[in-house]
Amino acid sequence: MSAPVVARRRPRVGADVVAVLVAGVVAFPLYWMLLSALKPTTELMSGDALPYTLHPTLDAFARVLSVENVGRYLLNSVLVAAVAVPGAMICAFFAAVALTRYRFRLRTTLLVTVLVAQMVPVEALTIPLFFLFRSFGAVVPELGLNHLGSLMLVHIAFSTPFAIWMLRGFVAAVPEEVEEAARLDGASGPRFVRSILFPLVAPGLVAVSIFGFISTWNDFLYPRTFIISAQENQTLPLAILNFFKPDQNDWGAIMAGSVIMTLPVLVFFVFVQRHLVSGLAGAVKG
Amino acid sequence: MTATHAALPAAGGATLPAAGGAPRPPRPLLSRRGRGTTTWARRWEPRFYLVPAVVVLGGLLAYPLYQLVVVSLYDYRQANVSGSAPLRFIGLQNYARLLGDEAFWTVLGNTVVFAGACVVATLAVGGALALLATRLRPWSRTVLFLASLGAWATPAMTGSAVWLFLFDPTLGFVNQTLTAIGLDGFAGHSWTYDKWSAFALVGAEIVWCSFPFVMVTLYAGIIGVPTEIQEAARLDGASTWRIALSIVAPILRPVLAIVTIQSIIWDFKVFTQIYVMTGGGGIAGQNLVLNVYSYQQAFAASQYGLGSAVGVITTLLLMVVTLAYLRALRRQGEEL
Numbered sequence: 001m002s003a004p005v006v007a008r009r010r011p012r013v014g015a016d017v018v019a020v021l022v023a024g025v026v027a028f029p030l031y032w033m034l035l036s037a038l039k040p041t042t043e044l045m046s047g048d049a050l051p052y053t054l055h056p057t058l059d060a061f062a063r064v065l066s067v068e069n070v071g072r073y074l075l076n077s078v079l080v081a082a083v084a085v086p087g088a089m090i091c092a093f094f095a096a097v098a099l100t101r102y103r104f105r106l107r108t109t110l111l112v113t114v115l116v117a118q119m120v121p122v123e124a125l126t127i128p129l130f131f132l133f134r135s136f137g138a139v140v141p142e143l144g145l146n147h148l149g150s151l152m153l154v155h156i157a158f159s160t161p162f163a164i165w166m167l168r169g170f171v172a173a174v175p176e177e178v179e180e181a182a183r184l185d186g187a188s189g190p191r192f193v194r195s196i197l198f199p200l201v202a203p204g205l206v207a208v209s210i211f212g213f214i215s216t217w218n219d220f221l222y223p224r225t226f227i228i229s230a231q232e233n234q235t236l237p238l239a240i241l242n243f244f245k246p247d248q249n250d251w252g253a254i255m256a257g258s259v260i261m262t263l264p265v266l267v268f269f270v271f272v273q274r275h276l277v278s279g280l281a282g283a284v285k286g
Numbered sequence: 287m288t289a290t291h292a293a294l295p296a297a298g299g300a301t302l303p304a305a306g307g308a309p310r311p312p313r314p315l316l317s318r319r320g321r322g323t324t325t326w327a328r329r330w331e332p333r334f335y336l337v338p339a340v341v342v343l344g345g346l347l348a349y350p351l352y353q354l355v356v357v358s359l360y361d362y363r364q365a366n367v368s369g370s371a372p373l374r375f376i377g378l379q380n381y382a383r384l385l386g387d388e389a390f391w392t393v394l395g396n397t398v399v400f401a402g403a404c405v406v407a408t409l410a411v412g413g414a415l416a417l418l419a420t421r422l423r424p425w426s427r428t429v430l431f432l433a434s435l436g437a438w439a440t441p442a443m444t445g446s447a448v449w450l451f452l453f454d455p456t457l458g459f460v461n462q463t464l465t466a467i468g469l470d471g472f473a474g475h476s477w478t479y480d481k482w483s484a485f486a487l488v489g490a491e492i493v494w495c496s497f498p499f500v501m502v503t504l505y506a507g508i509i510g511v512p513t514e515i516q517e518a519a520r521l522d523g524a525s526t527w528r529i530a531l532s533i534v535a536p537i538l539r540p541v542l543a544i545v546t547i548q549s550i551i552w553d554f555k556v557f558t559q560i561y562v563m564t565g566g567g568g569i570a571g572q573n574l575v576l577n578v579y580s581y582q583q584a585f586a587a588s589q590y591g592l593g594s595a596v597g598v599i600t601t602l603l604l605m606v607v608t609l610a611y612l613r614a615l616r617r618q619g620e621e622l
Binding site for chain 1: 419
C-alpha cells in the first residue's frame with residue numbers, strides 16, 4: 001500500500017529528530033521511575049537529581065517486598081485479576097455468541113444496552129455498590145467489604161460489556177459453513193459452541209481479556225472504597241498510596257512499587273498493541 | 287484510560303470496535319430448515335447463553351444504578367447506615383441543596399474547565415504527533431510509538447506517583463534542574479500548593495497517558511484514507527493543501543468525533559490522578575472534581591444521599607456526551 005498524499009512528502013531528517021526528542025520526553029517519566037527504584041537511598045535523597053546512577057541496587061525492591069509486604073498485595077492484585085478476567089470472559093463469550101449467531105427478539109435492544117452499559121461511569125456507582133457489598137458480606141463474608149471477593153465481582157461486571165462488544169467481531173468471523181458442517185455431522189448447538197466456536201475464538205478471547213486485565217489491575221477507586229480496614233486484603237495501587245507519608249516520602253519504595261505494578265501492564269500492552277491499531281483501522285474503514 | 291475502564295485502558299481503549307470490521311449475524315440455520323425437534327432448543331439456546339451476562343450486569347450495574355437514584359432521594363447519613371435513625375425520604379432536597387451550594391458550582395466549574403483543558407491539550411498533542419508520524423521513516427515512527435505505548439500502558443496510580451516525584455518540591459528532578467540552571471526561585475517550590483498549578487500538573491500527567499490513544503487512532507485514520515481518491519484529485523490539479531482540506535479532513539471527521547468524545551468521557555470522570563496527586567482534592571478542596579467530590583461527600587463526610595445526588599448529576603452529564611458518541615459511531619457505519 002502506498003502512503004497517502006498527506007504522508008507522501010519525502011521523510012525529512014528534521015521530522016525524525018523531532019520524533020526522537022518527543023519519544024525521549026514521553027519515555028522520561030518511565031525511565032525516571034525505573035532509575036529511582038534502582039538508585040541507592042543516599043543518592044535519591046541527596047540534593048542533585050543525576051539522570052543516571054553508578055551504583056544500581058535492588059535495595060528498594062527488597063525493602064518493599066520484605067518490610068512493606070508488597071508481595072502480599074501483588075498476590076492480591078493477581079488473585080483479583082485471575083478470577084475477574086476469566087469470569088468476565090465466560091459471561092462475555094456466551095453473550096457474544098447469543099448476540100451474533102442467533103436472531104431473536106430484543107437482540108438489537110440488548111446490543112444497545114451493552115453499548116450503554118459500557119458507558120456507565122462506574123465511578124458514580126461506588127456508593128450503591130458499597131452498600132450492596134455490605135449486605136453481601138452479612139450473608140457471605142468472603143463476598144463482602146474488606147474481602148477480595150467483592151473486587152472480583154465488581155470487575156467481572158465492569159469488564160463484561162466492553163468484552164462483549166469486542167468479541168462480537170471474533171465470533172461473527174467464524175464462517176457460517178463451519179457451523180453448517182458441524183450441524184450436518186450431528187453436533188448440537190452447545191456442542192458446536194463448546195468444541196468448535198470456542199477454540200476458534202480463543203485468540204480473540206486472549207486479546208480481549210488483556211483489556212479486562214488492565215482495567216482490573218489499574219483500578220484504584222474500588223479497592224480504596226471496599227477494603228476499609230483489612231490491611232492484608234489491599235491491592236497494589238492502595239499499597240503504593242500507603243507509601244505516601246506526610247513530609248517523608250520513601251520515594252525509592254514508591255518507585256519500586258510502581259515498577260512492580262507497571263511491568264505486567266506494559267508487557268500485556270505490547271501483546272495487544274496489534275489489536276489496538278488494527279481494530280481501529282477496521283473501524284476507520286467502516 | 288483510567289480504571290478502567292481504565293478503561294483501557296479502560297482501560298486502554300474503552301470502545302474500540304472489534305478487529306475484522308463490523309460483524310454481521312449469520313442467518314439462523316435451523317429455523318430455515320425447520321427441523322421440528324431442534325427448533326425449540328434453538329429458540330432457547332441464545333437466552334440460555336445470555337443468562338450469566340444478564341445476571342452479572344443486572345445485579346452489579348443496572349441495580350446499583352437504580353439504587354444510586356434511590357439513595358439520592360433520601361437523607362442518608364451515618365446514623366441511618368448504622369440503623370440508629372430512621373430513613374427519611376426527602377425527594378429532590380439533596381439536589382436543591384447542591385444547586386444552591388456555591389461549593390458545588392465551584393466543583394462543577396473546576397470539572398468542566400479542567401476536563402475541557404485536558405481534552406484540548408490531548409487532542410492538540412495527539413493530532414500533531416499523528417501528523418508527524420505520517421512523515422517519519424519507519425524506525426523513528428517505531429521509536430515514537432513505543433515510547434507512547436509505554437505512557438499509554440502506565441497505570442493511573444503509578445503515573446501519578448512518578449509525576450509527583452518528578453515535581454517534588456525538594457527532591458524532584460524538575461525543581462533541582464531549574465535550580466541548577468540558576469532559577470533559584472524554584473528551590474522548594476510546591477507545584478501543588480496553588481490551585482491552578484496543581485490542576486496543571488495533574489492535567490500534564492493525564493495528557494501524557496491519554497495522547498497516545500488519540501495519536502494512534504488519528505494516525506490509523508490518516509493512513510486509511512484511500513490513495514485512489516487522492517490520486518484522482520491530484521490528477522485533476524488539486525494542491526496538497528486542497529486535498530488535505532477537502533478530501534482527507536471530511537473522511538477523518540467521524541474518527542475525530544470519536545476521539546474527542548472519548549476524551550471528554552475519560553477526562554470528565556478522572557478520579558485516581560486527582561485523588562493521588564492532590565491528596566484527595568487539594569488544599570481545602572480546591573482541586574475537587576465531581577467524582578472526587580461525590581466520593582468525599584459519601585465516604586469522608588458520610589453524606590451518602592448528597593454524594594449519590596452528585597453521582598446522578600455526573601452520570602446524566604456523561605449520558606448526554608455518550609448519546610453524541612453513539613450518533614458519531616452510527617454515522618461511521620458501525621453495525622449493530
